[in-house]
Amino acid sequence: MVVETQASPLQDGGSGDSDPKVVDKVVIRFAGDSGDGMQITGSFFTHNSALAGNDISTLPDFPAEIRAPAGTLPGVSGFQLNFSSLQIMTPGDTPEVLVAMNPAALKVNLRDLVRGGTIILNSDTFRKNNLKKAGYTEDPRETGDLEGYNVHAVPLTSLTLEAVKDTGISHKLAGRCKNMFALGIMLWMYDRSLEATLGLMTKKFGKMEEVFEANKKALTAGYNYADTVEVFTGRFQVGKAKLVPGTYRMLMGNQAAVLGFVAGAQLAKRPLFYGSYPITPASSILEGLSNFKHFGVKTFQAEDEIAAVGSSIGAAFGGAIGLTGTSGPGVALKAEAIGLAAMTELPLIVINVQRGGPSTGLPTKTEQADLLQAMFGRNGECPVAIVAPQSPADCFTMAIEAIRIATKYMVPVMYLSDGYLANGAEPWSIPEVEDLPGIEVKNATDPEGFLPYQRDPETLARPWAIPGTPGTEHRLGGLEKQENTGNVSYDPENHQKMTLLRAEKVERIAQSIPELEVHGDPDGGDVLVLGWGSTYGSITSAVNRVRDRGGRVSSAHLRHLNPFPANIEEVLGKFKKILIPELNMGQLLFLIRARFCIEAEGLNKVQGQPFQIGEIEQKIEELL
């Protein structure tokens, strides 16, 4: 989110007939069976909120199975949306509204709902069979489980069937429109324009006329139903956020990475080659990039992760931006080849969309537990650069940054995203092309005195001479190289020297990366919350909340993990206590302690889920 200042609630909205109550921010969750269309429902509402001027953050929650049997717990699919008239940075800790399309969706999601929250459930599905599949022995509407919530049981299926019966659509397809009926209710509840969503629907279903008609009818019927039946007592309005003017789009992390790498290669004026093997949650980067052939992008679905990284190194040898992407277990497989890229000093970029580990772990869940693997997961002394985007849209920025570092320093770069960033989305203020950073890349072309391992005195990069260039023919390989000539060398002193040079080259990257900025009190204070990667939103929100209450807490967020920004030690030194929240057992903490010998403290969570703002807030309070 690009928010100008932290605005106070705006009061400029609201012409609804039932006098909507203005609120700052709402978190809603749509939940249903995999086949219930929850993702599209959520994205329609998101788009509507965007048009309404809210700041937004979204997160889908897919089931691990492709299509678990209908109505079962593992089959539940969800979409959470946080929309606000204030600056927001996370999809929200706890939903205030839950739309539950069946008993399983209720069961899975109820525990996350705030006490007193609103539940809209599809009463047509609360039948014996479905209740049993969801593991309910009794109907939860009758057991008191829902006490304290504001429950609306609506026969969504039958109302929808009734609404669309004239469209001539099949019974099966008709039933599928019930998500739009639910969406209609929600649009009414948040005082939203039906037209905006109908517009989007035209784009989406326009060509399939019958389907469009039915969905339109269901949506409108839902809206009217809510308007008419007077059971939905509360109606709310979330005003416009004070966003920086500009044109926006919603960007999911993996999509942002795709755009960033395509744009970065264009800026570097080098072709982009992506070698990859499908794996959750990285596959959508392969799928995304395969649609950019009109930017000269070549994607190669390799036979495995080793072939994927190998092909990317081969492409980098040939002068392309050699990009490969995967998730944790795939990075393990690429380790040997990354070592080769480090030895041959080629601009390879490795995306790791981290997921829950170890081993196969929790493929569809998020975690940040591959940082030390990125640092040390290879044989020998083998430093590489590491960057990590901090929000879905930042995946764009850091993709360009990864290309800049790889080509400027001739060094492999690890790019650590995670499952939360990959699928989370936020509005992105579309930049002007001219405002993107320039990336200047040189290839060696002069045979005169050419030596493949002679280094640039500033960056220590070796020259990038590519096949096809007359006179700079040379041989690369994984055996230790003689300084300058690059010939194979077993000389003891040379090995020590080259080891130091490879390390020093990575250290020098710090000369061209931004300093670590302090959010809060740059001159120091009681607690500094230091984070990296996807925890940015939760950390910043928590810090803001405590600061709003007067706590002397600040935060700083690392997007460069190796090397660290040059001023990090100085920053850390200004604070009495350092708190490092991570979705792992303390990996950045480990690096910080080893590097600076300071007694920082960790807040560690490995539950396959992002931090809730409240969790960090509470820990800060403990330290203050």
Place this chain on the structure above:
Amino acid sequence: MVVETQASPLQDGGSGDSDPKVVDKVVIRFAGDSGDGMQITGSFFTHNSALAGNDISTLPDFPAEIRAPAGTLPGVSGFQLNFSSLQIMTPGDTPEVLVAMNPAALKVNLRDLVRGGTIILNSDTFRKNNLKKAGYTEDPRETGDLEGYNVHAVPLTSLTLEAVKDTGISHKLAGRCKNMFALGIMLWMYDRSLEATLGLMTKKFGKMEEVFEANKKALTAGYNYADTVEVFTGRFQVGKAKLVPGTYRMLMGNQAAVLGFVAGAQLAKRPLFYGSYPITPASSILEGLSNFKHFGVKTFQAEDEIAAVGSSIGAAFGGAIGLTGTSGPGVALKAEAIGLAAMTELPLIVINVQRGGPSTGLPTKTEQADLLQAMFGRNGECPVAIVAPQSPADCFTMAIEAIRIATKYMVPVMYLSDGYLANGAEPWSIPEVEDLPGIEVKNATDPEGFLPYQRDPETLARPWAIPGTPGTEHRLGGLEKQENTGNVSYDPENHQKMTLLRAEKVERIAQSIPELEVHGDPDGGDVLVLGWGSTYGSITSAVNRVRDRGGRVSSAHLRHLNPFPANIEEVLGKFKKILIPELNMGQLLFLIRARFCIEAEGLNKVQGQPFQIGEIEQKIEELL
């Protein structure tokens, strides 16, 4: 070496005719072309020294190429031997005697020789052609390069041909006996019994009578030549070391590992399965174990390292000791599968005979740069146990220890040896079978209440129920497991709990490993030198030297790297300064700093070679 006390030089030897001078310790190096038989020459001398009662340490130095062209620098093969009447722990920093069979051998080895040392060279090979191949433009005997050394130019080839001419052996084979002529000279110089070596020769060549005769003649001729020509003015004697009584054999590290794993499996009463893919310097473990089928050992030369570790995990699932072995790049390939072994909690042992890195690096050279890979080289939070032998013979002891840990805690164990240990040798006092530690292993057999992930309250190990056992059927896998039942679980709290349990289990190993012992002043002092793995000999020797001069330095050596011995923090706390010498850029240092936040200092060498005692000595002096 097993030495009772640090004895002072013994004076009990010496009945030689030319009044040999008694010395404490001698370091000699045999060097020649790959085809010159230097390894066998060295091992014959070693055995003779053993029979003479010396303490011994040896190290071969093989060329990287199989058979580089004869006479060239890359083709030089060497064998270094340190023998002494005192306790010794390394093959010696710098040889005092160099036997150089050709100009290339001289060129490669001269820089290591102590100033004033003795050179015996084969003058027959100092011809234009050979000099050129060795990169000499002039004969070094005439350039002053050898000034300050005690040079004996002996026409070894022609003298040998002359000596064996009556044996009827071919000219080619006759020439090959020149190494024995050189050995004869050396035996005379160190006042050694010809008979002992002739005895060994009988065993070696006994069946090939002609060859035996020729070698015998060459050996005797060399001995007599030295006795007669009176050019070898100095004759030396190295007395008996005060070794603990017992029967000894020379043991190379990889050979010791082989014996240790075979013995350990016998002690555990479980079959040993070794899945491996050849790689320098680990191949000789595969080769060694393939000779132990009479102990039920099954070796499987897999198609690659992944298959190797996979097969070993499969065997461990089946109830065997699942052992796999490789070197650094191979460990990188095994990373994903090691994660699976951690998740399935199976007793897998992974040998890493470390070599120079990164990437292919320096395959035939030693390094300790895979410690952090062993700790962190996998996706997710994936702790495993790590042990590291400290000397060639300790490879035996730690092999048994690895089996003990793996089976007691149901956990993967990394066993970090290195190229220096693998090929280095020392005398080993052969233990009595009864004195070996017992290893008690249980398999779950009772179906009653059996749960595959129910833990032993003491060790946190899960039960090892193996196929073929009725009633304990269960399914393992890489997805997160539900506590106790082992069913697949995506539950957030369960994931956190299991992550903690896996970590805690590894930590508990500390309860059953020996405390860290201090060599020197257990109550503390100025400097503690903390080491791990193969640097033991150099560190201890350096500490002894400084202590002999009164320096308040002590040492402690880690053979358990994860977890550390329980008392490590306490030990570290007793010393003003901590010095950590490593053959890497500071990996143990990193762990120690991160873990205990103490400002230890590193002494780091990455030259493909072990520390010289003097290097550590000097650094200690700096710190004192």
Place this chain on the structure above:
Amino acid sequence: MTAKPELSPEKIKEIEEYDRKIFTSDQIVRWCPGCGDYSILAQMQKTMPEICQEQGIPRENVAVVSGIGCSSRFPYYMNTYGFHSIHGRAPTFASGLKISRPELQVWVVTGDGDALSIGGNHLIHALRRNVDLKILLFNNRIYGLTKGQYSPTSEQGKKTKSTPQGSVDYPINPLSLALAAEATFVARTIDADTKHLASILKRAARHKGSAFIEIYQNCNIFNDGAFKSFADKKVRDDRTIVLEHGQPMVFGKEKDKGIRLDGLKPVVVDLANGADESSLLVHDEKTTDPTLANLLARLEEADESTPVPVGVFRALDKPTYDGLLDEQVATAQEQPNAGDMAALLAGGETWTVQ
């Protein structure tokens, strides 16, 4: 040689009473409704009792090892020892298990991505070694679990999420690959043809050595109908041919078509219109020469009229890796010093210090 343990009379009785339930675990099956995997699981659970009874194998001696993929969830549903390993590596775990425990019956369940993309190398090495594994490859010509990218068996030009303009690589033929890898047992069957499937499972179980079975499996979510053109009940008789050892190659609903060789080229002849049955190619699964099996593996490529063969393409008797290694171990264990720990420690040149 590790002798097969004698079964007690109680055990024999127990085995006699095995039924499908015995092999059904308590885990909820989580494939998409309509997935072909269900049918394969059902046949396996039904057939295992018979296999155990026929060969005297107790359930606890059966192990199922898989990689990663939809298909690879199979072990969770079989109530035996199971191992859901990592992607592509199932043959390695299974090989280690079988080699160290030759008395177990080890099954491998894998998918076209698992076995032929990331795992291709392990597959061919397990086969060439003739490790006694029963390998079931569920070929749905798509990556199911990762939601629909093309696989090495997908047809060229396939539009998937990762190939919006159509894939450009040529597919691999699993049977040709298995034959090139010296597999001693090679067969093919179809998920929906439950009877044939069951019969092939039984044949595979009887084979001593690596058995490779390609099972055409419909993924109704990402590649629905991939095999419809020949596997559909309506056309199956005319578009497939069931191989039977020693039998002339006849197919068709009316058994009216046959396969004849024209040089090295197979052609379909019309038996109704006078073609002679004696001129037909006769199936021989036992010939060591792989030419016939190779030819059959690509029969449908010859021309539009040639059918897709199912059944056993090859079944050779050859010593297994696990058996041969076991023999070497057994021979070594007859040495006088076998298992002698003191000799182990004291080997090589020794000397004594008093």
Place this chain on the structure above:
Amino acid sequence: MTAKPELSPEKIKEIEEYDRKIFTSDQIVRWCPGCGDYSILAQMQKTMPEICQEQGIPRENVAVVSGIGCSSRFPYYMNTYGFHSIHGRAPTFASGLKISRPELQVWVVTGDGDALSIGGNHLIHALRRNVDLKILLFNNRIYGLTKGQYSPTSEQGKKTKSTPQGSVDYPINPLSLALAAEATFVARTIDADTKHLASILKRAARHKGSAFIEIYQNCNIFNDGAFKSFADKKVRDDRTIVLEHGQPMVFGKEKDKGIRLDGLKPVVVDLANGADESSLLVHDEKTTDPTLANLLARLEEADESTPVPVGVFRALDKPTYDGLLDEQVATAQEQPNAGDMAALLAGGETWTVQ
């Protein structure tokens, strides 16, 4: 499609003057004296000038990629762009290079361990994709660099350091594997037969698509004489047969023996004793049906009298992976928005905040 860059007249002249020296790097060759690798290197250095001249390829457009092994040190000795990569993965680096730079001529040098043990999967996938690579497999049936363990092409029962009682696994046939992997060009030659070797290198260079060449290479240190029984000059004419497209299969010093088919079985006939040349099998490297090539790949296994074939087994014209992908890219680049950065950034649903 990335157009081949036009060559300047100077460049054409330069290429015309290429000689062996041009392709000889300044590195000292470090194989064991007597190793078969020397002969292959010499032929390559000699042949490359002709190949460049024939196809108008400047030296700088040639790249040699290898894995790890004795054979894989090859690139160091060729004065072009070279990549000595990691064990078994050469086809992956080469594929990435060729796909991103279709105008380069990319050679892969690999060994039997490198290509068939650890690297087997990459090999078959590069072949099936028909990436335009020229793959030279130096088959010495042993691991040279790691000092003599058996390899996947070693004969069963081979005693090596890692198999003191003899290996128990069955060897793999590299040509069968390549054919199963849909290789479009498959050939075999022998290190010592320099002329034949040179001719095959030239044929491979001309082929558009994956070319797979097995070169029998003697490792005189760890597996000396592995091919002596047929490759020795003295017996070569009688124990090998040189395949030539369109020619009947005749061999023998006196050209007096031929190969005929008996059903699917090849048999040797004696032409001197009346057998008819017209009944002989005629070689056809262009047939898409792999049966003949498969049969020839195992000809010597048929019986003691059948010879070992050398030459080109198969040479098919099929679009390459790199070519097809390049076409997709070229087509996409004709879109009006191709390369439009502003459109890239602004894609999808947008809204404006004033």
